[in-house]
Amino acid sequence: MPEWLAQARQGVTDLVGDQAAEWDLEGLLPTETLRTLGKLGLLCAEVPPAYGGVGANSSENGALTAHVGSLCSSLRSVMTSQGMAAWTIQRLGDARQRQEYLPRLTGGELAAVAFSEREAGSDVTALTTRIRADGDTVVVDGRKTWTTVARYADLIVVFGRYGDEGAAVVVPAETPGVTVRPVPNPSGCRAAGHADVDLDAVRLPASAVLGGGGQQLQLLVTTALSYGRISVAWGCVGILRACLLAAGSHAGTRRQFGRPLAEHQLVARHLAELMAAEQAATRVCEHASRCWDERSPEMVIATVLAKYIGSTEAARGAAAAVQVLASAGAQDGHVVARAYRDAKLMELIEGSSEICQLILAQHAVAQSH
Numbered sequence: 099m100p101e102w103l104a105q106a107r108q109g110v111t112d113l114v115g116d117q118a119a120e121w122d123l124e125g126l127l128p129t130e131t132l133r134t135l136g137k138l139g140l141l142c143a144e145v146p147p148a149y150g151g152v153g154a155n156s157s158e159n160g161a162l163t164a165h166v167g168s169l170c171s172s173l174r175s176v177m178t179s180q181g182m183a184a185w186t187i188q189r190l191g192d193a194r195q196r197q198e199y200l201p202r203l204t205g206g207e208l209a210a211v212a213f214s215e216r217e218a219g220s221d222v223t224a225l226t227t228r229i230r231a232d233g234d235t236v237v238v239d240g241r242k243t244w245t246t247v248a249r250y251a252d253l254i255v256v257f258g259r260y261g262d263e264g265a266a267v268v269v270p271a272e273t274p275g276v277t278v279r280p281v282p283n284p285s286g287c288r289a290a291g292h293a294d295v296d297l298d299a300v301r302l303p304a305s306a307v308l309g310g311g312g313q314q315l316q317l318l319v320t321t322a323l324s325y326g327r328i329s330v331a332w333g334c335v336g337i338l339r340a341c342l343l344a345a346g347s348h349a350g351t352r353r354q355f356g357r358p359l360a361e362h363q364l365v366a367r368h369l370a371e372l373m374a375a376e377q378a379a380t381r382v383c384e385h386a387s388r389c390w391d392e393r394s395p396e397m398v399i400a401t402v403l404a405k406y407i408g409s410t411e412a413a414r415g416a417a418a419a420v421q422v423l424a425s426a427g428a429q430d431g432h433v434v435a436r437a438y439r440d441a442k443l444m445e446l447i448e449g450s451s452e453i454c455q456l457i458l459a460q461h462a463v464a465q466s467h
Contacts, residue, residue: 103158106140107165110173118170119431125288129250132176133206141180142203145188149196150204156387160332164383167336168343171440172289174336176208178329179247179290183209183255185325190266190308190318199268202253210251210271211322212242212295220453222319227258227297229265229311235301238267238275242295246447249280249291255308256297257318264315266308266322275300286443324398326448327405328390331383334408334444337437338376341412341419344434345372348423359422368418375411382407399461406454412441 113131121127135141143159145151154162159181167174180203187199203209218224227240240258248254254269254276269276281292346369349360359365386404389397416437420427427434445451 099161100158102152103154103162106138106143106152106162109138110135110140110162110166111169114169114173118173119433119436121170121172121289122436123288123431125283127172127176127250127289127291129208132173132208132250136180136204136208137206139204141177141208142184144181145184145200145204149200151184151200156328156390157384160328160335160383160387163329163332164336164339164380167333168340169336170289171333171337171436171444172287174329174333175246175287175290176250178326178333179211180209181329182211182322182326183253186211186255186266186322187268187308189321190313192309195268195305195308199253207252208247208250209253209255210245210247210291210293210295211326212245212248212254212256213319213322214243214245215241216243220449222257222315225257225259225264225315227256229256229258229260229267229307231260231304232301234304236267236304236307238269238297238300238302240297242297244281244292245295246287247291248278248293248295251278251291254295255322256295257315257322259315260307260311263312264318265311265313266318267302267311268306268308269297269300269302273300273302284443286439286441288439320398323448324401327401328383328386330444330448331379331386331401331404331408334412334441335376335379335383337412337441337444338372338379338415340433341415341437342369342372342376344427345369345419345422348426352426365422368422372415372418375415379404379408379411399457402449402454402457402461405448406451406458409441409444410451412437413445416441 139152143152143154147153184203230237251271257266275298277296279294284292352359382404386400389400419434420438
């Protein structure tokens with residue numbers, strides 16, 4: 099393990115401490131903690147050192163993401179959002195835009211990425227947000243839903259239609275016409291700052307449009323989603339590790355009928371399946387990160403597979419952990435109670451499990467010809 103990664107893991111552990119349950123119950127992360135991690139470059143660790151980042155590869159960043167996910171999925175969600183924003187700017191932005199925005203993301207500012215709308219989730223063709231050129235400015239109008247981190251964000255990367263094509267535009271959250279409305283009582287990742295974002299005649303310099311705009315909308319969204327999917331997948335590895343640790347500890351010490359729970363075969367089965375799930379999710383994530391680092395043609399499908407397996411196994415594994423702990427794990431804020439709610443959300447975001455299945459099925463058919 100690289101020295102920076104070992105130090106980063108310990109640093110995050112120290113910052114989180116025993117506060118994750120409190121953050122979950124309050125539905126709020128301390129912004130000073132987020133900005134501290136941001137200034138260390140840990141919220142988007144793959145940003146190159148030239149822009150103030152750590153310069154981690156996907157495997158290293160994945161290991162960090164899994165560790166954070168084992169501590170607090172809401173905090174891991176902030177990492178995913180920040181990383182998606184940075185990746186989108188790296189991939190779509192020109193040299194000047196990378197120089198302008200990336201150091202801000204490694205310097206303590208926080209970023210959200212706004213895709214979804216009331217009638218447009220996985221179906222990006224249904225997006226209605228408009229980015230309209232007006233001289234040396236652009237005007238943005240739209241309604242975005244469930245934008246993670248928007249409650250804390252300094253910058254929001256907004257995807258929308260730009261003429262007959264698409265564009266991503268970097269919107270400062272304090273710009274006139276931007277209204278951020280926190281989602282009340284989300285069931286999962288409660289402290290991740292989910293919010294709806296209204297954009298009413300938001301005027302920005304044309305230079306805020308990444309790469310000048312005019313790109314294929316589906317390609318734009320896939321660029322950001324690929325990063326989001328692999329980040330979520332690694333976060334699910336963290337959820338499984340937290341559940342395995344909690345369930346194993348409880349089953350090894352809690353006694354029923356004169357012996358530890360772990361010696362009862364039906365409970366032991368849950369532990370075995372949890373361990374198998376954690377190992378399976380880890381391996382597919384490792385493969386996806388290798389594909390990512392090598393820029394393999396399999397990169398996109400590998401990230402979809404990792405996200406699908408990671409999220410479905412995390413949801414099943416968290417349910418099994420709650421079953422093992424029973425009433426001990428049914429208290430709101432407990433690590434497995436949080437995992438149960440958070441893991442279910444992972445099956446929905448960045449492409450639902452059903453969307454992932456469709457993509458994998460299409461790939462299987464394509465590979466057969």
